[in-house]
Amino acid sequence: MGRQLIIRLIQMAVSLLGMSLLIFVLVRASGDPVDLMRTSTSTDEEIANIRAQWGLDKSYPEQYWVFVSGLAHGDLGSSLIQRRPVTTMIGEALPNSVSLSVLAFVLGIGLALVLGVLAATRRDTWLDNGVKFLAILGQALPGFWVAIVAIYIFSVQFRLLPTSGVGGPANYVLPVLTLAFFLMPGMLRLVRSSMLDVLGSEYVKLARIKGLPERTVIWKHALRNALIAPLTAAGAIFAGLITGAVILENVFAWPGVGRLLVTAVSGRDFPVVQGITIMVAVVVLLINLLVDIAYAYVDPRIRF
């Protein structure tokens, strides 16, 4: 296990290096970043100065070294528009994103577990069909549209909740609910099908024969084993959480990292987009590492 962990950490470092190289090449392949700032009145001398200031007059290997060593120090560069360090801007936005995502994750995954188990144990009843319908709808309707319809119903028609922004707890209701609804269907389908498999297994039959109460059989013996399959998809679910958060933060004008990202895209503020992408990449790789470890822990049959 210890040796495997070291191998995985090395793999992770290699992946990160590959990703930084990819981003570096992308920036250079798309043309000179200074060209984006050129106006009709800018002289060649000005351009040359800016290039020198940004280190763009150095050779490519040198530029890459500067870029990667900056990353290693946690330096993501400065925003072209706000002229502030990208790390500071992310630091300001991150708490908003984290609070929204964590609440939606707990609600969405919690609901997926409960509904998935209930649907599997009451197969082909109205409850099962209703849950399946909910999952199908949730996977087909675009998240941003569901959010806008929800705003129309609850904020415009009934005037119950604020339409956007942060403030009191009421501001959390719609973003959290829509993000949870965006996240739930994938997990729900996984839990239901995995639970159906487990319920047909020998050890569940044995637990029933032993005379254990049905509740213990389902929520302890069966569910614990049924969770192994969804755990392998945790990486994809996390990716879904990030995607959903980026989209919904923009619908609800939520001042998080996703909103920062989209504002930066429309302003072509490259360092910000690059910084956020790299930060998310690191988190994604870390999560996958944790999932691998958790996987071996939950299912002792798996040894790396």
Add this chain to the structure above:
Amino acid sequence: MDITIARPELVVEGSGTGSGRRWDIFLQLNFCIPMAVLVLLIVAAAFATQVSPYDPLQTSLSQRLQPPAFAGGTAGHVLGTDKLGRDVLSRIIFGARVSLSVSLLVILITATIGTSLGILGGYLGGFVDALLMRITDISLAFPFILLGFLLAVTLGPSVTTVVLAISVLGWAPYARLIRGEVLKLRNADFVLQARIIGCSPLRIMLTHIFPNIVNPLLILSTLSVGLIILVESALSYLGAGVPPPTATWGSMVSDGRGLIDTAWWISFFPGLAIGMVVLSGNFLGDWLRDRLDPRLRQI
């Protein structure tokens, strides 16, 4: 008589023979409703100029924010107009072009790359397989939307950028599925025999293995239509998709966001179009899977 008993799957599968069986398909609701929606989509995209009542880009200040015909508007604009007076229905019809062309291009690219890598990894095994699967795992766990943004900033938003952004990660599910299928096939008798008579690995992969993975490939391609349309519309919604003034469903929903308290129809109908097409793609994929390969429950 013995033959029918020995091959019971024949009895289960076909309820009739010849033309009767062929027409059965059209009596299945979970086939014909989604199929009808997709045919409608293709017709709308192909004949957009003939079908749509107005030019999707034509603005008209006097016709701004007209409600749909059934909500107090005029029959001239069935689904109403947006804040520039452009006809919503016409824009939805033209938006079908973007959704459809992006989906087709992305499926072509991702299916080709993913299938090739999946067959290579699954058949060759060893280091190639380990490396490919590692890359696949990372691609599956990477939020596609970030890559879309990155490309939109560097290459500038365009149809090419959108296709590229979705394709860069979109091959991974194909590689994962096809590899699994190839692993089951690689030690099958017909593959071993081909190897014994001296077929080259390339020939085995192309002419012996590939024909046997066409079904899962077809199912996954159909199921991915919905996902691609959702991704494309999300990128458009966030301003990283096909740039304005081209009508796309995602950007139309986005246009109506700020006017939700006065003109709900600008956002509502394009979103409904996305939902219906995605739903149809998913249903058709499920139907195809149940018919061709019910083992593939997990995709």
